[in-house]
Amino acid sequence: MMISALKNISLAVPEILFGLGVIGELGNRIRSLGADRVMVVTDEGVAAAGILKRVLGILEKSGPACTVFDKVEKEPSTENVEHAFKEASESSSQLIIGLGGGSSIDVAKMVAVLLRHGGNLLDYMGLDKVPGRGIPTILVPTTAGTGSEVSKYAIFDNRKAKTKLGAVSNYLLADLAVVDPELTLSMPPAVTASTGADAFIHAVEGYLAVKSSPLSELFALEAVRIIYENLPAAFADGQNIRARYQMAYGSMLAGIVLNVAGASSSHALAYPVGSEYHVPHGVGCMLTFLEVMKYFAMADLPKFSRLARAMGVKTETMSLRQAAEQALEEMRKLVEYIEIPHKLSAIKMDRNLIEPFARSVVANQQRLLTNGPRVLTVKDIQNIYERSY
Ligand SMILES: [Fe+2]
Known part of the structure; x- marks a missing residue:
């Protein structure tokens, strides 16, 4: 093996509390972080699903004064x-x-920094670019998708x-991620599909990334395996707690x-599309x-x-090329099982936007583009948008 193939390894993660019912620990954890006044940053959907009420009930018992901001937008500005x-x-x-x-x-992370x-x-x-850690954060996902609770x-x-626009900094890592799969049970199938x-x-692109390491590849392949096996089951039956548990675990990995x-x-490629058409992030990527x-x-x-x-x-009996083609086929099948929009025609994207979008991607998203195994040009991106129509 060439020396250049021996990559450096680093790993930055917050403390994690994962499992069924771990949300009950929230009060104790807030006390140990020494906070008397907390704010819950959430959205109306979480409130409507009864999850906010459950969390506020837990907080009431443990005593901190609590305010709620429940106006987070779907794709927050x-x-x-x-x-x-x-x-x-x-x-x-x-x-x-x-x-x-x-x-x-994500809103919670930046509020903590601004405070x-x-x-x-924008700076x-x-x-x-983040100047240091914000005030303490506890991040509690109610979907199994972004992995933002640990990112x-x-x-x-x-x-x-x-x-x-993205802020990327180890200072944005939570003080604690509380991942309780029970909180994901109320997601409707379309949200299960787009977040999953x-x-x-994340698992596939991370595995293929230029910046991957042996350690991240270990997590990535395991996440691919778990999500591939469990996303269709979670989509088909939202109350399937085993599938929900595995999806929460896979998305965290x-x-x-x-x-x-x-x-x-x-x-x-999803960013200009998502910004213009306001589709859920997972749909935009798909x-x-x-x-x-x-x-x-x-x-x-x-x-x-x-x-x-x-x-x-x-x-075992396949050539590398046959195996790679089979990977593409399995990805296509997964996408069909979960009935997620995966063609630009599904959102009726204006074809006249293909060229400006391709230029915008090359102008604004170099961090992402240069991290793939093949760096896409404006022409490649136009082709991909065309073939995705
Ligand atoms: Fe994503």
């Missing part, structure tokens, strides 16, 4: 973060609980530039993979995922062959 920050500073919150999908959790450091949110967007990312919609698809794409390896081109994978497969046949094995394909 930077203005939405400012709004939550204003309410959190008026209530002198000492700890932020992010409760919900990736949107609520401690002030400043302008913190980009790689390692160092916070992604927002920049309405003016019509694209997504996001987790699957995939979130850890993101911290090390990062995502790549399906995410890059709209071009299968075509991006066709571009990637021939660039790394050995890795695609291992992806096939993680999805249950017996590759």
Whole structure:
């Protein structure tokens, strides 16, 4: 083996509490972090599902004064973060609980930073721009998808530039991630599909990433295996607690993979589409995922062959190329099982936007594009959008 193939290994994760019913620990954990005033950052869907009420009941018993910001948007804008920050500073919150999908959790992360450091949110967007840890955060996912509860990312919609902006910093890691699969039981099938698809794409893109390490690849292949096996079951029967448990675990593993390896081109191509059409993030990524994978497969046949094995394909008698093609086939089947939109025609995207979107991706998403096994050009991206129509 060449010395250059021996990669350095690093891993940054928050403390994790994972399991059925662990949400009951929340009060004790807040006390041990020494907070008397907490704010729960969440959205109306979480409130409507009764999850917020359950969490507030737990907090009531343990005593901290609690305020709620339940106005997190589906794809939160930077203005939405400012709004939550204003309410959190008026209530002198000492700890932020992010409760919900990736949107609520990402808003919670940045509110915690703004409370401690002030400043302008836009200055913190980009790689390692956050000046230090925020006030303490406890992040509690109610979906199994983004992995944001364990990740160092916070992604927002920049309405003016019509694209997504991300802050990436180890300072955004939670003080504690509380992952209780019971909180995901009320997700409707379409949300199970879009969030689960996001987790699957994190695992696959992270596995294939230039920045991957032996440690992240271990987590990534395991996440691919778990999500491939359990997402159809969670989609078919939302009350299947075993499938929900596995999906919460798989998406958390995939979130850890993101911290090390990062995502790549399906995410890059999704950002202008998601910003213009406001589709759920997982749907946005899935709209071009299968075509991006066709571009990637021939660039790394050995890795695609291992992806096939993680999805249950017996590759022993296959050539590397046959195994890679089988991996693509299993991905296509998974997408069909969960009935998720995976063609740009499904959202009636204006074909005239293909060229400007491709240019926007190359201009704004180099961090993601250069992390794939094959770096896509404007022409490649136009082709992928066309074939995804
Ligand atoms: Fe994602």
